[in-house]
Amino acid sequence: MKFTDIITERQRVLELRKKYQPLSDLKENIKRVKLRTDFKKSLNKEYEVSIICEYKPASPSLGEISQLTVGDVIPQFEEGGASAVSVLTEESFFKSNIDNLKLACKITRLPLLRKDFILDPYQIYEARAYGASAVLLMAGVYPDLGEGIELCNYLDLDALVECKTREEIEIAIKAGAEIIGVNNRDFNDFSIDLGRTEKLASFIPSNITLVSESGVKTPEDVKLLSQFGVNAILVGSSIMTSSNIHKKVKQLVNAGNSVISGDNPVTTGNFQV
Numbered sequence: 001m002k003f004t005d006i007i008t009e010r011q012r013v014l015e016l017r018k019k020y021q022p023l024s025d026l027k028e029n030i031k032r033v034k035l036r037t038d039f040k041k042s043l044n045k046e047y048e049v050s051i052i053c054e055y056k057p058a059s060p061s062l063g064e065i066s067q068l069t070v071g072d073v074i075p076q077f078e079e080g081g082a083s084a085v086s087v088l089t090e091e092s093f094f095k096s097n098i099d100n101l102k103l104a105c106k107i108t109r110l111p112l113l114r115k116d117f118i119l120d121p122y123q124i125y126e127a128r129a130y131g132a133s134a135v136l137l138m139a140g141v142y143p144d145l146g147e148g149i150e151l152c153n154y155l156d157l158d159a160l161v162e163c164k165t166r167e168e169i170e171i172a173i174k175a176g177a178e179i180i181g182v183n184n185r186d187f188n189d190f191s192i193d194l195g196r197t198e199k200l201a202s203f204i205p206s207n208i209t210l211v212s213e214s215g216v217k218t219p220e221d222v223k224l225l226s227q228f229g230v231n232a233i234l235v236g237s238s239i240m241t242s243s244n245i246h247k248k249v250k251q252l253v254n255a256g257n258s259v260i261s262g263d264n265p266v267t268t269g270n271f272q273v
């Protein structure tokens with residue numbers, strides 16, 4: 001399976017969604033959906049690396065991960081001290097859907113990220129209509145990043161702009177990104193390299209919120225990434241496969257709480273001085 005297969009499938013399902021629920025309907029629905037902001041704020045805690053916990057039932061790299069529902073896991077994310085929740089909404093490869101976002105809204109007051117392969121403004125409106133506080137925009141995938149970020153601003157959504165290279169970071173900054181995510185997973189062979197965050201962190205100014213995404217399994221991983229000046233870490237698989245989700249989240253959260261004020265007192269923003 002190639003990354004382009006995911007995008008092709010996403011495009012196919014998107015066209016069906018547009019027929020099932022036209023944009024005009026979504027715009028009507030948005031008027032009735034309570035605004036959930038503060039995603040960015042929840043990631044910017046002084047002397048603390050925030051943990052974003054992801055609802056992820058399956059993935060291309062692991063196949064089926066868990067049969068637990070959002071109702072099973074989100075209260076445990078909350079109890080463990082998660083700062084925000086990411087909900088995967090892709091059907092075919094991640095076995096979730098947009099209704100899980102709506103359900104998540106009823107379960108938690110934590111900020112909610114819509115995690116998907118966003119290709120079209122329709123999906124940004126959809127995220128807002130289903131209760132998201134933020135959406136993931138991939139710098140290498142979304143057709144016009146500046147317009148995407150502007151639409152997010154217009155709808156009071158935060159945009160987490162995912163970048164894989166220094167060039168993508170430059171594009172994201174020019175487009176007005178305020179939150180940048182560095183994904184540690186290679187989308188060709190699915191290998192993980194936490195060193196990618198280390199490599200790219202220095203190109204991200206400290207006024208931009210930095211999120212490290214993917215491959216985090218242990219408190220040691222959290223401590224390592226904390227040294228690179230990240231503000232937040234997005235974790236999915238290792239939490240979803242844990243036999244004690246609440247305890248696992250707490251361990252990662254505690255690791256994020258202790259590092260900056262303890263082991264790395266000289267870290268400021270995304271740059272180490």
Ligand SMILES: O=C(O)c1ccccc1NCC(=O)[C@H](O)[C@H](O)COP(=O)(O)O
Nearest residue numbers: 059060061213214215216234235236237
């Ligand atoms: O997770 C995958 O296998 C995957 C494959 C191809 C494209 C994207 C993929 N994952 C999306 C994500 O970014 C992760 O779900 C998220 O960062 C959490 O990662 P992890 O903690 O490693 O589950």
